Amino acid sequence: MALGGIIRGKRTTLRTPVEEDLAAYSRWMADLRVRRAAGVWHEPAMPATWKERLKEQAKEQRVVLWSIEADGRLIGLARARLGSLEGPPAAYLQHFILDPEEWRKGYGWDAALALHRYFFDYLDLKRSGFELRADNVAGLRIAEKLGYTEFGRGHEVHYREGAYVDEVWLVMQREPWDERFGKTEREYVPFGTAR
Amino acid sequence: MFGPRIVGENGIELRPPVLEDYKLFAVWQMEPEVTRFWGPRFTTETPENAEERFKKHLESNNSVTWSIAYQGETVGMTGLFDISWTSRDGETGIFIGRHDLYGKGIASEAVRLRMAFIWNEMNFHRAHNWIALANQGSWRANQKSGYSQIGTYPRSWFRSGEWFDEWLGEAFPRTFPADKLPSPWRDKEHPK
Numbered sequence: 001m002a003l004g005g006i007i008r009g010k011r012t013t014l015r016t017p018v019e020e021d022l023a024a025y026s027r028w029m030a031d032l033r034v035r036r037a038a039g040v041w042h043e044p045a046m047p048a049t050w051k052e053r054l055k056e057q058a059k060e061q062r063v064v065l066w067s068i069e070a071d072g073r074l075i076g077l078a079r080a081r082l083g084s085l086e087g088p089p090a091a092y093l094q095h096f097i098l099d100p101e102e103w104r105k106g107y108g109w110d111a112a113l114a115l116h117r118y119f120f121d122y123l124d125l126k127r128s129g130f131e132l133r134a135d136n137v138a139g140l141r142i143a144e145k146l147g148y149t150e151f152g153r154g155h156e157v158h159y160r161e162g163a164y165v166d167e168v169w170l171v172m173q174r175e176p177w178d179e180r181f182g183k184t185e186r187e188y189v190p191f192g193t194a195r
Numbered sequence: 196m197f198g199p200r201i202v203g204e205n206g207i208e209l210r211p212p213v214l215e216d217y218k219l220f221a222v223w224q225m226e227p228e229v230t231r232f233w234g235p236r237f238t239t240e241t242p243e244n245a246e247e248r249f250k251k252h253l254e255s256n257n258s259v260t261w262s263i264a265y266q267g268e269t270v271g272m273t274g275l276f277d278i279s280w281t282s283r284d285g286e287t288g289i290f291i292g293r294h295d296l297y298g299k300g301i302a303s304e305a306v307r308l309r310m311a312f313i314w315n316e317m318n319f320h321r322a323h324n325w326i327a328l329a330n331q332g333s334w335r336a337n338q339k340s341g342y343s344q345i346g347t348y349p350r351s352w353f354r355s356g357e358w359f360d361e362w363l364g365e366a367f368p369r370t371f372p373a374d375k376l377p378s379p380w381r382d383k384e385h386p387k
Binding site: 085086087088150151152153154155156157158159160164169171 | 234235281282283284320321323345346347348349350351352353363365367
């Protein structure tokens with residue numbers, strides 16, 4: 001159930017993950033550049049373990065996984081918890097990982113924008129949240145551009161490279177999405193009178 | 196894992212849970228008085244699967260759970276959860292199931308004992324938590340043991356026509372008040 005469907009950006013496409021993606025997933029999780037920037041979705045493992053993880057992911061009721069492609073190449077993954085029982089309907093972005101070889105090409109922004117279009121324009125969610133390491137400048141820039149604001153900051157949260165780094169907690173309400181992208185970022189063209 | 200017995204003041208202690216405690220926790224979590232700030236008041240827990248939950252928590256390698264006892268009776272639970280062993284950080288939580296005992300300082304004492312253990316026996320670097328902002332008793336209990344507010348999460352829960360924000364807190368060994376260190380850490384020669 002919770003393997004994501006196709007979401008098309010301008011340069012990237014989020015699509016349903018398949019077993020053939022798993023070798024790349026494992027490689028990214030073992031890459032220190034990825035681990036420095038963000039938390040990993042599982043530790044590196046043998047292919048059979050990854051297959052099992054994908055099978056388990058498919059059973060998840062509320063957490064959705066997508067693979068991200070650009071020009072037909074697998075370049076990353078995104079994973080989000082959708083819905084909320086006690087708060088407003090929301091997405092919580094748990095992982096957004098790009099192949100380090102594909103960094104600084106604008107793919108992160110393109111895929112993030114498309115994914116948030118799905119959250120707000122398709123699922124009609126009221127807000128989205130996620131956490132970033134305070135020195136993840138590229139991630140923070142994308143978040144700010146989308147309309148996220150900081151609501152909390154954990155100090156000395158993650159240990160790596162011999163020191164602790166802070167964690168920034170971000171939330172984006174529906175309003176900034178509507179203001180910034182509501183008119184331009186639509187999943188479908190209006191039905192018009194054909195309804 | 197389950198935490199060891201730590202004896203505090205005023206008849207309050209932390210102790211390793213027993214199966215009967217788990218059955219009590221499940222019952223309390225269905226009561227309206229207790230779930231104003233602890234939702235969603237429905238469950239998959241049954242008396243039949245209590246043992247399974249008990250074993251799961253006992254064998255967990257990323258959490259420490261205690262029962263809270265007051266005058267010898269189990270009245271709630273507390274613990275450290277989602278432990279990151281590399282960052283030496285974890286999320287703390289507390290739950291007093293006996294709502295007739297609210298306001299007696301049980302939570303404050305339980306938090307003090309829990310944090311003393313986390314800093315002095317687990318050598319942790321940090322702990323954090325999220326608490327309903329309106330649940331002053333709970334976040335004040337944490338503040339007394341060195342937590343400070345690091346953010347506010349807006350509109351986290353809806354109850355009876357009102358949205359409730361959440362108080363985000365964190366604590367470090369250095370923020371624990373030295374004069375509040377309980378035995379046996381306060382006086383290693385004379386353990387309580």
